[in-house]
Amino acid sequence: MTLATSHDRLPIRAVGAAPHGVDPAVSRLLDQVAESVLVACPVRDSGGALTDFDIVHLSPGYICPAGRSPAQLAGLTLLQAYPDSASGDGLFARAARILADGRAQRVTGPVGVPRTGPLTGKADAAKVADLRVALHAGCVVFTWRGRPPGEDSRLAELLGHVQHLGQLGGWDEDFTTGTVRWTEAAFAVFGLHPAQHPVSLSELHDYVLAADRPLLRRFRQSLLRQREPAAALFRIVRPEDGAVRQIRVFAEPVLAHGDVVALRGAFQDVSALYQTQVALAATRDQLADSEQRAAEEHELAIRLQRAIMPSGTSTGETAGVDIAVRYRPAQVGYLVAGDWYDVLELPGGDLLLVVGDIAGHGIEAVTGMVAARNALRGLAATGAEPRELLGQLNFAACLFTEGVTGTVICGRFDPRTRQLRWARAGHLPPVLVRGGVAAVQPLPEGMLVGMEPGAGYEQVALQLRAGDILLLYTDGLIERRAASISDALAEFAAAAVPSGPDLDSYAARILASAESDTGDDACLLAVRIR
Structure with a gap:
């Protein structure tokens, strides 16, 4: 048999079977x-x-x-x-x-x-x-x-930075060989010296407070029986200083022929977060009988939202684009919801463009929005593509948060080629305004975040030109109770022309002319290619 080239019909040699192959x-x-x-x-x-x-x-x-x-x-x-x-x-x-x-x-x-x-x-x-x-x-x-030379060392360096910043330590346990391995950062989480032997998950109870040992035991049993990723939270007493620390462990089983042959995961010291949560809970209890509780909570949400969503942005000047943003609350004076946008210049010169909408209102939606926005920012520093960013954000929302769901559209703009690579998680499509014509872009596949840990996201590329305007927005800008979403999109696209020379005034006009009646917040991000 001669080796086929890409120009040949690929044969198959099988006794008693008709030839077939790949076109x-x-x-x-x-x-x-x-x-x-x-x-x-x-x-x-x-x-x-x-x-x-x-x-x-x-x-x-x-x-x-x-x-x-x-x-x-x-x-x-x-x-x-x-x-x-x-x-x-x-x-x-x-x-x-x-x-x-x-x-x-x-x-x-x-x-x-x-x-x-x-x-x-x-x-x-x-x-x-x-x-x-x-x-x-x-x-x-x-x-x-x-794998090019040096990739292992670069990945190891990146992993080291991630573990240090997140107080994370990786580990794995091979049941076929009985081998247990911890990274140096894992030893640091437990206050142990790297020269010591790593501890298996079944033996970890010696370091865990007695009240939390059943939690750790159920966590391990869940991994072995359910054969699905799991997470748990427990307390330890560090031997070096006697400090009580809150440790989160998350892991996934490794399967071979249907059997669990290994476990791999990470430990994370979340003591600072836990202490913050305790302080916040105590504050909420103290304000339970106070008439000012609602007002103070609302003011906190406003400050949180304003801190991460300023009224305008100059980001993008070095990336060859102009940016205009608008935000409209559901009620005048109430900037409290889960809508957000983000524009971030990445290492290498690319521009991250994000618009999202976390479900709900009030402090829960705002804190969920802050978590999602910051998670995307941190993940984007790894150089991952938009589809990968959404997959990682969805995994985190499913396993490490409670009740955080929402839609997101995420794009990575290359100013050198003027190409936008983008993906979406249940979000409405962008609208491209070019040459006096506004076109709703075809939708790639992708469900909203926080629903299914294993969800995948499709990515598409859009070639932009000088003078193009890209509109990213949340559903509160266009949805109406009596109209279908396709009709609402068509009317929104029609209202997006003409664009005019002043991008800021153009964004303000679009927001003012939007006829949504759902009582939801609205966010608009307009990007013009120079």
């Missing part, structure tokens, strides 16, 4: 969007049992985990090329599982020890990352990318 157009597309592509089609015996996979396609830039060139793999099967890959998470083992259950696999970040098993069945010669495996036209398609 050449699909192969060409894969080669264009993925750095390294391997397509393997099953080989079966006369009884239909799987015996091997033919390697029927390799991309021009294929990076072999075993360190060989594509020419050296020509004419080989998967087991001939990688004879030790039939166990664990090897290429053959993964391909067989995908063929059996049809469920795609995705491993973000580094592939190999310690996070996943090697692809070749032994120590991989070439380091790869961002593995994706899926079934297409009866064949198994693998894609990954090479």
Whole structure:
């Protein structure tokens, strides 16, 4: 068998089965969007049992985990090329599982020890990352990318900064080998020296206050029985100073063939947050019988909102855009809700554009909005794409907050190419005003945050031009009780032209002409490309 190119029909060698494979157009597309592509089609015996996979396609830039060139793999099967890959998470083992259950696999970040098993069945010669495996036209398609030199050290440095700033410490526990590992930051959370042996989750009760040990025990049992991510809060007494600290632990089980083979997670010292919450609770109790309680709570919400949502912004001047913002409360003088916007210049020159709406009103909505806004700001510093930012924000909202749900639209504007990459979580689409015409943009997939921990978000790109105006807004600007959302969007787009030379006056006119009657707050962010 000769190795197929992206211009050939991909064959499959299977006894008693008709040839089939991946369409050449699909192969060409894969080669264009993925750095390294391997397509393997099953080989079966006369009884239909799987015996091997033919390697029927390799991309021009294929990076072999075993360190060989594509020419050296020509004419080989998967087991001939990688004879030790039939166990664990090897290429053959993964391909067989995908063929059996049809469920795609995705491993973000580094592939190999310690996070996943090697692809070749032994120590991989070439380091790869961002593995994706899926079934297409009866064949198994693998894609990954090479990991450039220095990526491990850069990731380790970034992880160190995150752990220090968030008082986080990572850990994992391998049940197959009995190995427990803690990062240095994990030892610091417990006030222990890194030279000491890390402690397994089942033995951690020796450091936990007696009243909180049942919580820790239920947390571990939940991970093993429910096989889903979980979190818990408990108190410890640090041996170095006798201080009582509030520790949050969150973890996820690692499954192999349906069994929990390991746990991995993080400890976080949340004592400062807990003490703040206790102080706030005491303050609320003291004000319970006071006529000023409602007024003071409202004033706090106003200050919080004004602190993070000023009436205007000069951000974006160095990114080649003009910015105008408007906010309209549901009632005059009551700036208390979960609507927010954010414009942030990122390292490297990109511009983060965000508009969101946390459900509800009052102090709960404002504090939820503050948490979401600050979380997105912190996550954006990692360089993640908008779809990844929304996925991480949704995960945090589901697991680490109580009752925080809402819609968000998040974009990353590159001033060098004038391209906007954006994603949305249940939010209304942006409106693009170009050449005197306003167009509502097609919606990518994405549910609102805080509903489903595993929700995924689609990302799209929008090429902008000089003079374009992009409008991001919340639903309180356009929704009406008697009109469908499509009609409301069409009327909003029609009212968005003409734009006029003064962007600030233009935003004020749009806000003044909006005819929403739902009694909800409204937020508008207008961005003009210079």
